[in-house]
Amino acid sequence: MEDVLLANDRAGDSFYGMMHYHMGWVDESFQPLLANAGKRVRPLLALLSARSAGGDWEKTVPGAASLELLHNFSLIHDDIQDASPTRRGRPTIWNLWGVNLAINSGDAMFALAHESMIRMVDRGVPAKIVVHALRRLDETCIDLTIGQHADMLFEERDDVTVEQYLEMIGGKTAALLSFSTELGALVAGRNKDIVDHYASFGKDLGMAFQVRDDILGIWGDETVIGKSSATDIVTRKKSLPILYGLSKSDELIDLYSQSENGENFVQQVVQLLDGVRAHEFAQAYEEKYANSALTHLEAANPEGAAAVALRQLTMILLNRQA
Template sequence: MRELESLGKEMRIALDEEMRAVLQADGGVPDLYYGMMHYHMGWRDRDLRPADVNAGKQIRPVLLLLVCQAAGGDWRQAVPAAAAVELLHNFSLIHDDIEDASPTRRGRETLWQIWGIEQAINAGDAMFALAHLALNRLYDRGVPAERVVRALRRFDETCVRLTQGQHTDMDFEKRDRVNVDEYIEMITGKTAVLLSLCAELGALVAGQDDDTIAHYAQYGLDAGLAFQVIDDILGIWGDETLIGKSASTDITTKKKTLPVLYGLEHSADLRQLYTQEETDSAFVHQAVELLDQTGARDFATTKATAYTQSALSNLEAAHPSGPAYIALNQLTDMLLKRDY
C-alpha cells in the first residue's frame, strides 16, 4: 500500500489547498456565509475558530487524480476537477442531512442543527455553485478549453443523476414495495455515477481518447455499484467491531437495501414480519434468519462480485500504467475487498 499512501498524502494536501482557495472569503476572513461551509468541511468549529476535523476519506477526488496520472496525465493539472467533485459531494451531504433530519455528521452537529434549515440550504446551494467555479479552474492549469467545456457538461449531467437518485431514494421510504431492479437504478444515480464521473474526468484531463475514457467511466460506475452492495451486506452481516456501528441497524430501521429487497421478494414470512412496528432483538434475529433462508446474502455477494469483476476488467482495458496504476489497484482493493 506504499504507493497509495505516498501519492494519496500528496494529493490530499494539494486538494485541501485548492478547496480552501475556492472557498476563500473576500478579505481572507470567513464571515458566516463562508464560515458555515468551512465548518462543514472541518476547517472551523461552530464558533468559526480554526479547527482540524476529520474531513472524510476523500476517496472520490483521490481516485480522479490517480486515474489522471495512470492514464498518462499529470495529476496536478486535474486538482481543480478533484476539488469540484469533493465540493459537489459535500453539497449533497449538507442537503441530505436536512432531508434525513440527521443531527450529526462525522461526530459533529450538522449545519442545519446549528444555523437552521434555511441557512443550511443556502450554504449547500453556494457550495454547489462554487463546485462549478472550481471545475472552471482547470483552464488555469492549462487544460484545453474544449476539454473544460466537456468536463462541465458531464459534471452537470451527473448532478442531475445524483438528484434523481436522491429523489428515488426518498420516494422509496414512502413505498411498501420496491423491487431489486428499481433499487439498482437508484444506487446507480445516488452513489455510482459520481465515482464514474471521477474516473471519467481524470482520463479526460489526461487527454485520453473516447474509448479509453469510456472504459475508465465504466470502471468507476461498476466500482460504485460494488461498493454500495458490499455496504448493504456489511449493514446486516458485518462485524460490529470493524464497521463501527451495530450490524442490526439496517434491520431495525427497515432500511431498503439489496439483501432486504431480495428477501422480501422471496419470502412471505419476511413480508409479514416487516408489517410489525416493533423492531426489537427478536425481530432482528428472525429477520436475519429469514434472509439467510432466502439466499439473500449469497445473491448480494454474487452481485458485488460481478460488479467488481466488471470494474477490474474495464480498468485493465483502459491500459493504465506507472505507480499511479499500482495505487489505483490498491484503492480499488480497499473499496471492494473490505470487511468494514
C-alpha cells in the same frame, strides 16, 4: 477545495464557516481543528486516473476538488432529507444552524463546485475539455438527484424491485464515482474508448461499493463500521439484501410491516434474511460489479506508479470493512 472555499472567506464569516465546519476543518465556533474530513475517494480517483492515463495530475486538482464539493453539497442536502442528526460523529449543519441555512450552504457548495472546475483552465487544461467537463458535471448531478429522488420515493413503496434499486444506486452513488475516473482520462486527453473504459470502471466500482455498504449495514462488525449494524433494519432501509429477502419471504414482509424495533425484531429479520441466503445474493452482485470494474480498468491500460496505486485503492474500497 481550500482555495475555492477560502477565496472570499473572512475570519468568523458564518457563510463560509458552515461549509468549513461540514468539511471538518473547523469546530462549531469556526475555530480550526484536525478532524475527520471524510475519505475523499472521488478526488483521489480523479487524480490517479489522470496520472495513470498519462496526464498531468496537477492540472486535474481543481476538477478533483470540484468532485468533492459536489459530493458534499449532496451530503448536506441528504442530511436534511434524512433528518440525520450527525455525520462523522458530529452534529450536522441543519442540526446546528437550522434547515434554511443548511440548504443555503449546500446550494453555495454546488456553485463552488462549478467555480472550481473552471479553474482547470488556469492550469493549462484546454477550454474545450473544461467546457465538456462542466457539462458532464451537470449531467452527473442530474443523475445523482434522480437517484436521490427515487430513493426517497422508495421509502413509501412496498413494491420496489431489485432492478429498480440497482438503477437508483447507479445514479445516487455510482454516477459521481464514474465521472471521477472519467474526468481524469478526459484531462489526460485520451480518446473516447479509453475515457469510456475509465468511466465504466468508476461506475461499476461505485455499484460494488454501494452493495458492499448494504452488506455491512446488516452483517458488518459494529466495532469497525462505527454504528449499529441494526440501523438499516430498524430504519426499514430498502437495501439490496432486504429487497431480495422481501421478495422471497412472506414472513419477512409481515415482520417488516410491524412497528417493533427491538433487539428481538432485528434478530428475527437477520435470521429470515439468512434463511433465504440474502447475504450470498448481495455478495454475488458485489463480486459481479467488482470483476467488471477491474476488467474495464485493465482495458483502459493504466500505466506507471499511479496505475499501481489506483489498483490498490480499488482493492481497498472493494474489501473495506467500514
